Amino acid sequence: MTGHILTVREPAGPPIDLTGVLPGRLAGDGAGVTVICGRERHPLDALFDIRDGGPSGSLILRPEGAVLDAVGAGMAEGEILVEGDCGDQAGRAMRGGTLIVEGRCGAHAAAAMQGGRLMVAGDAGDFLGAPLPGGTKGMGGGTVTVGGSAGDRVGERMRRGLVTIQGNVGALCCARMIAGTVVVGGGCGPEPAAAMRRGTFLLCRAPDPPPTGFVDGGENDWLFLELLRRELRVHGSWPAGFPVAGTRARRLIGDRSAGGRGELLILSEA
Secondary structure, three states: OOOEEEEEOOOOOOOEEOOOOOOOOOOOOOOOOEEEEOOEEEEHHHHEEEEEOOOOOEEEEEOOOOOEEOOOOOOOOOEEEEOOOOOOOOOOOOOOOEEEEOOOOOOOOOOOOOOOEEEEOOOOOOOOOOOOOOOOOOOEEEEEEEOOOOOOOOOOOOOEEEEEEOOOEOOOOOOOOOOOEEEEOOOEOOOOOOOOOOOEEEEOOOOOOOOOOOEEEEEEEOOHHHHHHHHHHHOOOOOOOOOOOOOEEEEEEEOHHHOOOEEEEEEOOO
């Protein structure tokens, strides 16, 4: 038994919502599976060429320039490989399995994610790991790796899990964060960790200006950093600008204006 390869027939047109198109749910030619394109629902095989291919339990998507939204939404097992860019809500409410995006992804990737792994080779849009529109709960588990940069509000209201970004992030990263870990290899935009309650935000340099509501806890050794470094280096996601050894970091504690006890850890050279 093999997986499936889906190639978009006509790239021009409105975004295609792939909610429900998951490994293990496609049988043969995908008969009975429908997707939304624009305001209309279409049979899957009307918009995609479907053929067998790839390992069992896998799904390969070839956008050919089309915008594919909600790739991997609700995914619990298996693997999805996107040979190109994704639209919005990649990995939304994901519970398990692996979603690999060889290009970029849009806004609300990993929104309300509970488990599994999302790997994006390029940039990610706004609200990575944040709540869905109108929601109150951000990412609650799983692992996200971004090879490029990300937009505003990364990890907003995050409750659990690990997000690693090689490049820069925009404004309000880790805003209202409740728990979890965010690692940023580049710089961050204005107002990082605003109203942060708990959790850990790792940076290679202190934000400028320093976030209000945080107090300086001094520089100390943090042994968990070595364990985290080992884990991330296995997947090639330890940021290139971070120290290759050592456990020292300067700790900023806050956001005190919100009664928070979160931490910004500024890594030091060994």
